[in-house]
Amino acid sequence: ISSAIHPDKFEASAILEHLEERGEFPLVHFTNPSGIDGLDTTPGKVTLASNVFADRKRISRALGLRRTQYRMEPALEYARRERERILPEIIDPKDAPVKEVSHVDAYGHVDLRRLPIMHINEMDPAPYIDMANVMQAPPEDVDEFGHEFYNIAFLRTQYKGPDKLGIHMSPRHNHRIVNKNWASDRTTKVAIVAGHHPSFYLGALTLAAYGVDEYEIAGGMMQEPVRLVPSETWGDDFMVPADAEIVIEGEIPPHELEAEAPFGEYPGYYGPQRMRPLINVKNITRRKNAVLQTVFAGHRDHWLTGTLPQEGSRYNALKIHGRIAGLTAIHHPPSGCGRFRAYLSIDKKAEGEGKMAGLAALAAGDLVKHVIVVDDDIDVFNEEEVLWAVSTRCRVEEDLDIIPGAKGNTLDPTVRPEYDNKNAKMIIDATVPLEYAYPARCSVPDHAKEEILSRWDDLIDQNSLKRYRELE
Known part of the structure; x- marks a missing residue:
């Protein structure tokens, strides 16, 4: 969509909902969005994409399958790739597309308003970024597991100002990381990856056990190493994806809470307002002409984002392991x-x-x-x-x-x-009980169906069939 839109005024969401009401779920690329409060997104241009995951056949294509392979095939492919992890690769910052623009260098400060962040659902109190967040294992867990590792998870973050976000975490891996840091009065480093290959995000939704480096799982999903580069804020102490469209670097200060939400969540209802941690944004790096990705929260895009990882990871848990x-x-x-x-x-x-x-x-x-x-x-x-x-x-x-x-x-x-x-x-x-003979299912003989199929075009009036299909 090349027309000018204001994502922070619900305009992108309204377009997506109109398409959804028509039963249409294309990937929508808004090529001329404004930032928050109408600000421009220079240098270069930041565009906006949503509905990436709203079509299961498109998800199959993201895994290199054909659109006709959209049933169990992508789940099996996900399960295989989840098992076959690939170590990440460290590259030089000068070769990293995500380093083309730095907010601190370009403006002298961080300004989230220069991103086309969507105000998604009516009762959301502000625009939200709802993509993958990367956190690092705390020192205690590095000692316990014997290695450093990163956790990647989709977490919603609420715009609270040019350099501040609120963050919601369910009680899982990232919640554990933050709580352990808070117990020792430590800040938690976080990098929000607001645009990457769809398979990277599928890897972020793995059900893998805590202690697994999820950059390795993302690499398995992508079938190539996730290229990493030192962050602008913490250098080699925290690595971020070099090929991301946008990376927002921030710190979660210990014990500081503010009201967050309500937010339209995947069940199709608003999650309640609660006191939640903050992120103090330290820098934003991106490609010069970056694409900010947003999941259309509470809608089909949101549902299918989680579907395939649930299927593939659960297949591994039940059948393989x-x-x-x-x-x-x-x-x-x-x-x-x-x-x-x-x-x-x-x-x-x-x-x-x-x-x-x-x-x-x-x-x-x-x-x-x-x-x-x-x-x-x-x-x-x-x-x-x-x-x-x-x-x-x-x-x-x-x-x-x-x-x-x-x-x-x-x-x-x-x-x-x-x-x-x-x-x-x-x-x-x-399932059918095995203790006694159960009635057989009704069926037409296979040999009869095969014989009729060989004469199908002669038997069936295609014009009549076409008229039937066009009936409302």
Whole structure:
């Protein structure tokens, strides 16, 4: 879109929502956006991209697959790349595209207003950057694990001024890093990567255990080393991606909190306002003509951003590293926001395997709260088939299990604040029982279908079929 727009005035979001209401999810590149309060983005020009992940077929292309390979294929490819990590590569700063512009050098100070940051949803109190944040393991964890490592995670950051952001963290790896630093009154270094190859961001969403260097996982996703370069603020003590579009370097001071949110989150609801840490921005480096990427939060772009990493990482946890050898497919449907619900198909050999698969899926991460397990004759990417299996194979009195008091997610609107993030989980075993002969599914003979398919063009009036497809 080449027309001038003001992303901080909801104009980019309004365009994306109009497209979504039409069932259209293109990657949208706004080539003439203003910065906050109408400021320009010189030197060079910073443009804006969103909806990058809103199409599963486009995500397949980001992994080098064909658009027709969008079902289990990208999940299996993600799982393979997650296992095959690649060490990062350190390069000279003069060869790093992200060093082409430095705010401190260009303006003498940092100014977030010179980025086209989106005001996304109506009740958001300010524009937000909602891309990957890089943090470094604290000294205690370096000693415990025996090596240095970086954690990468999508974290929302609220614009609070030209050199200040608020940050929300769920209680996971980055939260652990900040808390350990605060326990020793240390600041936490953070780099926000606001634009990179889509596969870099897929790597940032891994469910890998704490202690893994996630620059290595991102390298596996990209199928090449993540090129790193010393940061402007801390030099060799903190490395940042050399090929990023934009890197925002900042520090989280210990024990300082301000109100953050409400913010439209992936469940499609606003997360509540809470007291959250701050980031004091020290520098912004970028390409001269950089593209700031933003996830369209609370919408399909947001749902599918998390879907594939959940599928691939959970496939590794269950089938490769776990004990669910009969797992054949896994899908996190958009109807579950790409996170809350998982559909698993298994090659069932014994009673109880459906429940075991469900338990393993829940244990592999805290986001999933509903697991439906089906036989491998059910296509988990066809929600109608999955629900048909629930309707015709699930004996509720035996096949539905509810696990109360499990760890939930702070952004789940069904988690009551007084329950301290606890929530119930549910497993539905919709597999065919093996204790007795179950009725066979209706089907047309394969030989008849094959014979008819060979004469399809002669049998079917294509004009009539076209008129049918055009009916409203």
